Amino acid sequence: MIQGARTPLTVDLTGLRVAITAGANGIGKVMADSFAACGADVFVSDVDDASLATCGHAGMRADAGVAAECEDFMDAAIQHLKGLDVLVNNAGIAGPTKLVEHVTPEELEATLRIDVESMFHCSRRAIPALRAAGGGAIINLSSAAGRFGFALRAPYAAAKWGVVGFTKSLSIELGPDGVRVNAILPGPVDGPRIRAVIKAKALAAKISENEMTDRTVSTTSLKAFVTQQDIANMALYLASPFGTTISGQAISVDADMQYTM
Secondary structure: OOOOOOOOOOOOOOEEEEEEEEOOOOHHHHHHHHHHHHHEEEEEEEEOHHHHHHOOOOOEEEEOHHHHHHHHHHOOOOOOOOOOOOEEEEEOOOOOOOHHOOHHHHHHHHHHHHHHHHHHHHHHHHHHHHOOOOOEEEEEEHHHHHHHOOOOOOOHHHHHHHHHHHHHHHHHHHHOOEEEEEEEEEOOOOHHHHHHHHHHHHHHHOHHHHHHHHHHOOOOOOOOOOOOHHHHHHHHHHHHHHHHHOOOOOEEEOOOOOOOO
């Protein structure tokens, strides 16, 4: 099993202008820190005011579930950064963990709105700035749920499959403008979100959280959780000159996940 912290990717991104949704917490915060450490100028959004105040990056409060706030965030980011080179659509929620017949319309709508519609609204606003920059990158966070079926997670899986379709379509539209569009599909990322999902699935399966954790890790060939830094490193790679000809891809960072439960 892979153990220990991962090393942040080191690449010169001096002056790169990067906007990251949900960038004051979790994976988004690690990405923001990693881009900044490589010399990029970063602007983030989040709904957590306390985290925004302490994250160490310029940003603003914006709810990814509200279209107007997505657009306001992008306008503010472009103004603050004096343009845009990279948009990371990171915002998302886990959605309900329950059988489809128990999912409420409100839970389904919220999951789709935050996990996939927000990417449409942010990208739509970012595209003119990326074109004006002469090209750039949009990086969308999907999930292993965007290539597997996930029992008890139908709204989340539907959203993440939608992210892959949106990514591919947008890559074709924006290719002539030199804008690369890719999706990262994380496997089980160690952190509060997966722990909450494991707890809910353990309760549904009437087993312990430890057993459900073991089952989750066993779905990967490397028998490991993915770290937040692993995801950040892939985002850095895709945004860097190393990713110049990578577009339209759904890239798994999942310890070689083979199946779901």
